[in-house]
Amino acid sequence: MHGVFQKQAWVRVRWLRKSTARGVVTFNCYIYIYIHSRRQGFITWLLFVVSLDLPHSCVINREREREGDMGSTDWKLPDHQKIAKDKIIAVVVLDGWGEFKEDQYNCIHVAETPVMDSLKTHAPNRWRLVKAHGNAVGLPSDDDMGNSEVGHNALGAGRIFAQGAKLVDSALATGKIYGGEGFKYIKESFETGTLHLIGLLSDGGVHSRLDQLQVRASEHGAKRIRVHILTDGRDVLDGSSVGFVETLEKDLEDLCKKGVDAKVASGGGRMYVTMDRYENDWDVVKRGWDAQVLGEAPYKFRSAVEAVKKLRAEPNANDQYLPPFVIVDENDKAVGPIVDGDAVVTFNFRADRMVMMAKALEYENFDKFDRVRFPKIRYAGMLQYDGELKLPSHYLVSPPEIDRTSGEYLVKNGIRTFACSETVKFGHVTFFWNGNRSGCFNPELEEYVEIPSDVGITFNQEPKMKALEISEKAKEAILSRRFDQIRINIPNGDMVGHTGDIAATKVACKVTDEAVKIIIDAIEQVGGIYVITADHGNAEDMVKRNKAGDPLLDKNGNIQILTSHTLQPVPIAIGGPGLAPNIRFRQDLPGAGLANVAATVINLHGFEAPKDYEPSLIEVTDS
Ligand SMILES: O=C(O)[C@@H](CO)OP(=O)(O)O
Numbered sequence: 001m002h003g004v005f006q007k008q009a010w011v012r013v014r015w016l017r018k019s020t021a022r023g024v025v026t027f028n029c030y031i032y033i034y035i036h037s038r039r040q041g042f043i044t045w046l047l048f049v050v051s052l053d054l055p056h057s058c059v060i061n062r063e064r065e066r067e068g069d070m071g072s073t074d075w076k077l078p079d080h081q082k083i084a085k086d087k088i089i090a091v092v093v094l095d096g097w098g099e100f101k102e103d104q105y106n107c108i109h110v111a112e113t114p115v116m117d118s119l120k121t122h123a124p125n126r127w128r129l130v131k132a133h134g135n136a137v138g139l140p141s142d143d144d145m146g147n148s149e150v151g152h153n154a155l156g157a158g159r160i161f162a163q164g165a166k167l168v169d170s171a172l173a174t175g176k177i178y179g180g181e182g183f184k185y186i187k188e189s190f191e192t193g194t195l196h197l198i199g200l201l202s203d204g205g206v207h208s209r210l211d212q213l214q215v216r217a218s219e220h221g222a223k224r225i226r227v228h229i230l231t232d233g234r235d236v237l238d239g240s241s242v243g244f245v246e247t248l249e250k251d252l253e254d255l256c257k258k259g260v261d262a263k264v265a266s267g268g269g270r271m272y273v274t275m276d277r278y279e280n281d282w283d284v285v286k287r288g289w290d291a292q293v294l295g296e297a298p299y300k301f302r303s304a305v306e307a308v309k310k311l312r313a314e315p316n317a318n319d320q321y322l323p324p325f326v327i328v329d330e331n332d333k334a335v336g337p338i339v340d341g342d343a344v345v346t347f348n349f350r351a352d353r354m355v356m357m358a359k360a361l362e363y364e365n366f367d368k369f370d371r372v373r374f375p376k377i378r379y380a381g382m383l384q385y386d387g388e389l390k391l392p393s394h395y396l397v398s399p400p401e402i403d404r405t406s407g408e409y410l411v412k413n414g415i416r417t418f419a420c421s422e423t424v425k426f427g428h429v430t431f432f433w434n435g436n437r438s439g440c441f442n443p444e445l446e447e448y449v450e451i452p453s454d455v456g457i458t459f460n461q462e463p464k465m466k467a468l469e470i471s472e473k474a475k476e477a478i479l480s481r482r483f484d485q486i487r488i489n490i491p492n493g494d495m496v497g498h499t500g501d502i503a504a505t506k507v508a509c510k511v512t513d514e515a516v517k518i519i520i521d522a523i524e525q526v527g528g529i530y531v532i533t534a535d536h537g538n539a540e541d542m543v544k545r546n547k548a549g550d551p552l553l554d555k556n557g558n559i560q561i562l563t564s565h566t567l568q569p570v571p572i573a574i575g576g577p578g579l580a581p582n583i584r585f586r587q588d589l590p591g592a593g594l595a596n597v598a599a600t601v602i603n604l605h606g607f608e609a610p611k612d613y614e615p616s617l618i619e620v621t622d623s
Pocket residue numbers: 095096146147148149206207234235353494
């Protein structure tokens with residue numbers, strides 16, 4: 001982070017976009033840039049012109065890719081020699097359900113969870129733990145907690161891919177990021193326009209990382225920089241926003257001393273401003289748009305530190321839900337609305353909570369809310385957030401190329417698939433599961449059902465969420481016998497765990513257990529198999545601890561509530577009448593992780609898994 005480096009590169013800038021029936025025609029100008037970087041600096045550029053992007057449509061691209069895939073991949077899975085086909089399999093992901101010591105802050109332990117308890121105690125050969133954090137799911141280090149994106153990617157893809165956090169780290173370390181198309185593109189605005197950086201401000205490492213913003217924002221020649229912050233409190237402790245904003249403001253001050261006009265321009269809490277997902281509530285994105293683009297918000301402050309401190313002092317305020325604010329100058333004028341000719345980077349590497357904003361920033365035709373103004377900007381994502389939609393069309397770092405997922409293999413081998421969750425987790429068992437692809441592979445064999453989530457509440461208010469509705473839908477799908485795989489995500493442990501409300505999280509865990517029972521009972525009726533697992537920990541530990549594992553107290557003597565995910569492993573249990581008695585978990589894979597689940601499920605469907613998948617967790621004994 002403290003290194004000094006120099007780079008020269010070509011940058012593309014889109015300077016004119018025109019919609020046509022088949023897509024967007026983009027005229028580009030190319031600029032040769034010279035970058036001199038030191039820790040807190042920003043941006044520099046030089047010169048110049050020409051080229052033209054031909055229009056394309058997503059549909060055409062998708063078909064071409066598919067044809068290419070079909071040509072190079074052998075999709076046919078060999079039959080498993082010992083496991084019969086045609087069993088109905090329920091794959092259940094309990095979001096945020098880890099395994100941890102049994103104390104009063106372990107909500108799973110404290111709640112009544114007889115079904116999950118019995119899976120653990122009654123069939124020891126069919127219950128085990130798997131790793132769900134750090135290197136096991138493609139994160140930079142084993143200090144990184146798991147999360148839904150990397151967890152579901154690993155569960156679905158059967159292999160470990162270097163994930164966004166890691167890819168950005170390495171693109172920054174090598175300097176490759178600055179030579180890439182995306183950076184070159186935005187850089188063309190640096191001379192006359194402002195560079196806006198929008199994203200989650202914390203070191204949580206789930207959606208973004210502050211140090212990546214610091215490095216990125218350091219000495220790359222932008223003359224005017226505005227940062228639009230989203231406070232966290234969900235991947236990091238509530239209240240930590242103040243420290244992160246202080247760090248950022250200090251960095252920006254240092255830049256100002258070097259002659260860069262750099263300021264925080266707006267802000268708001270991530271769950272209330274900008275970072276909605278799966279189109280649950282466009283109002284969230286609109287609040288962000290109004291503050292970031294239009295420079296309008298209900299609260300105005302002269303500095304971001306003051307904003308966050310004052311807004312946090314309101315009753316029941318927390319970092320996740322801070323209201324939107326703008327920073328104003330001495331004339332009460334917003335210091336950083338986004339206007340024609342500016343560059344914008346959304347610096348989150350994770351997709352789900354940036355896709356909606358990306359659409360608002362990029363799509364000429366857009367009807368989700370009234371944007372009032374649609375500035376002509378050069379916009380790039382830290383990553384491309386949706387490979388299928390090619391959104392955004394410019395990005396600084398290429399996303400992981402997660403190909404040949406288990407879902408695609410199984411569908412291509414005739415497995416009829418049903419996937420379901422409520423809105424806030426719907427994309428987890430579809431988009432993330434399928435390697436960050438929206439849509440299904442074969443609509444004739446697949447049905448994806450989304451149950452609308454509650455809107456405008458924090459989930460401790462409704463801790464049962466839609467768990468029972470999801471499992472009832474899954475039950476219907478199981479009993480209909482129209483599907484071979486029924487895949488669901490039960491969100492409660494995670495979504496309620498993130499609120500930090502221990503009483504509500506207990507309710508969440510109890511209803512999750514009830515939902516599991518509905519699935520297991522349905523599977524009993526059709527002679528099927530269940531696979532119950534989770535994507536990462538959350539509800540099993542609700543308190544921040546010291547190294548010895550004891551709860552930490554804050555300065556008032558209260559326990560420090562942990563709203564984030566954890567580093568804990570998660571359980572996986574298999575069973576059901578369709579599971580032959582001689583199938584059990586292998587004993588020789590003690591370090592297995594979520595990526596080992598895909599091959600396991602493929603085997604249970606009666607196929608051998610692709611050779612390069614992480615090994616299956618099961619074995620078939622002779623007896
Ligand atoms: O809510 C989210 O965006 C993340 C936490 O940042 O949780 P999950 O990975 O479980 O979706």
